[in-house]
Amino acid sequence: MKKLDNIILSVEDLHVIFKTYLGTVHALNGVYLEVGKGESVGLVGETGCGKSTLGLSIVRLLDESAKIVRGKIVFNGESILEKSSEEMREIRRKYISLIFQDPTAALNPVHKIGDQIVEALQMSKGLKRAEALEEGAKILSMLGIPDSRKVMEQYPHELSGGMRQRIMIAIALSKNPLLLIADEPTSNLDVTIQAQILELISDLRKNTQMSLLLITHDMGIVAQVCEKVAVMYAGQVIEFGKVRDVFKNPLHPYTQGLLKVANLVGEKTRLESIPGTIPDLRNLPPGCLFASRCPYSFDKCLRIRPSNIMLDGKRSVACWLVEDKVNKFGPG
Amino acid sequence: MSLLYYILRRILLGIIVIFGVLTLVFIITKLIPQNPVAVFLGTEGMRDPALVKQVTEQWKLDRPIWEQYIYYVGNVLRGEFGRSSWSRGPVIQDLAARFPATVELSIFAFIIAMCIAIPTGILSAVYRDKPVDHFSRVLSVIGISGPPFWWGILFLYIFYFILGFAGSGRLSEGMTPPMHVTGFYLIDSLIEGRFDTFFDALKHIFLPALTLGIGATGFTSRLTRSALLEVLRKDYIKTARMKGLKERVVIYRHALRNALIAPVTYMGLLFGSMLGGSVLVETVFTWRGMGQYIVTAVFATDYPAILATTLVIAIIYTVSNLVVDILYTIIDPRVRVA
């Protein structure tokens, strides 16, 4: 039991499958992750690598067809996977918030904005309706939404994407969560608003002890906002560590590839393609999931799957190349 | 503001459609092979040329078509549907007597259908793939697949002949109808305070209403189920759960309002088709409504009656579709654009 009081979230060897008509999809294949209290961790990877699935798993809001088949999730010292649905509900009500990728889909189209925010405030802070309306208007203004009273009377489809995103954030923050999981909170927005929102989130984190798990495919944002980063590939966290360390000295070939093609100049970056494709999640190879695209793969890589090799308390990589490095050189 | 505007526009459109309906019925009138005068006067009356001339002129049948059309529309607007060649009474009177029967039946059928279909649909979705789901699926599919008039006969056999439950007609033999206020026996008997009549009428309306609504029930149940299942997968449901709401609240406040849009709209349309389908059910249960009226009129070649009834049915149908459309915009704010 290491340093419990500093860690708000710890994910160990998480395996999640989806049962579909196409067969069983192995969405998460042994995820290891740690978020410290007040820390912000970025979660990056290509589309389909399982980032969103991981986010949903932590709050146990996966679809019916999904199953968590192995692993541990410990939040605030308690094991999430053993909670009853009532207990989960409480945790969601008070401690964890999730910002969804698509703000349009995440807001109920037949309810007014005001009602949706009020509902969130009533659940999290137990406010009465009138108080909640006040508070809601305040939060919206804080998020840079002009004319918040008017907006509260409108419906989601009447607002722009940027506004909807901010309302999503408002709802997520209405409870002062211990952990905020933000799934692509700025992907659909233009650069200026993106900057505003990131700043807002940073401010909030400064004032509270809120931890942040930022899911994104934009390396630039991670560099800006996060202290640590976890790189995901095919349902695994293949590298984890301080942003500085990982970006300056990436150890996993995949991370190296990502950074090579991503242009870290503060502009919005897109993960360019690395030759090859991700493995078929229904039919995973026995060895390393990246082996087929890896320029350095050797025999062991194809046979045994590497996982979460710790370099020290703060850095881990899932790659056999590193094994030797650990022995020879110590932490990079 | 925009809601009102939208409603007014829809009503205007509805009126245009009703005029289209009027015109269509008029065209049909002109297509009927028999000479209406001959039908009215009978072979006897046709032998008298003065009488024939009188009737022809009275009905403006010697005028050009467009003049006849205007005369026709004027008549319709005044409720002047002519005289039934069979009952010899004014059609409007016959209709007035029959109209409440059909409407009462349709409304009751609609209510029963909704009360069965929507809860079963919801249960099927919430308890997906469990016995409840399979059971309701089988029932729904069988319900849709059988001809309504046959279901009526089957029900009659089981409930009336075997179990001695209410038989045909709106009331039992020997039971006098309540005083006419609305024409709806269920309401009128309550107004009059005659509970025995009320329960008798209730017993009698139950089977035909069930029969009339069977197809609609099965269909709506499945529709509700699939709509709810789809809604439950949406992100905003996750948002609701993320707020920590109780599952029941998530379903009632968030899911249902979205999921029921499709079934309710459909049910509204089905109400209209229930009016049309009442033709068969009324025949089976000897229900003295417009459906049965039109059938007897067809066989008696009583064409003023036929046309008048068709017109009334078509208008009610159009109006009910209109109401559904408007309800739809009230429920789903997204539709109110343009």
Added chain:
Amino acid sequence: MKFDKESPRVRELLLTLKVFGKSKMAMISLGILLLFFAIAILAPWISPYDPTETHTSDLFMPPCPKYPLGTDHLGRDNLSRILYGARYSMFASLLVVAVTVIIGMPIGAVSGYFGGKLDEILMRITDVILSFPGITLALLLAYIMGRGIYSAALALSLVGWPSMARIVRGVVLSEKGKDYVIAARIIGKSDFQILFGEIMPNCMYPVIIQAVMMMGTVIISLAGLSFIGVGVQPPEPDWGVIIAEGRQYLLEYPWLSILPGILMITVVLAYNLVGDRLRDALDPRLRGELAAK
């Protein structure tokens, strides 16, 4: 059209059939439909008696070796009547749906493709027709055209084409802007050629599904019209007619009326199940999933 094994359309067809074939229910239903069609075709040869032939000494017989399903109030063999009745249900419905497609598809296509005033007018017409509940209008039309199976069939077609037209129109509208249409225009194909050569084939799938789903409703409606008396006329043995005639004797001989209904449910159910599965099989999203199951 060449049957080229590699062509995408053929591959799509084969995949569709494969997915369809995977469902036991759908295959059983298909089998049932084929069975009923076979019965309908072979009725004259497999019926023990002429269905209209009365045996006045054998009224209301229960099932026995001489009359496998018994006889009715006029001494006619029930089995023969039901076998012959299948002909009306299976074939007349086919006729109705065929005519509905023949009328509805071109109208919908033209309306969707050319748009403008033509579209407006055609859609108003469909609105007006759709503003009548189906049976009422069919009743009226059957009355005008004289009672009988053909009037009833035509009436149902006239009532049914608007929905078909609407569907086709929808498909055409969404196909209109697609690349292959623009490409064809560039080549210089005439509107007619584009509409009937390029777009129409893409409408086939929705039309087929709609047609199959319609079959069930049409069978029920036809029986209904016959039941009232404006469809098949007695003594001809349509299932609706049989039910109607058996009604008077419901108390003592319920089977006269009940049996045809059970058969009708079977056929309609089969059509519904086939149509359901067909629709899933043709849905490009579901198809991939279902194929690999």
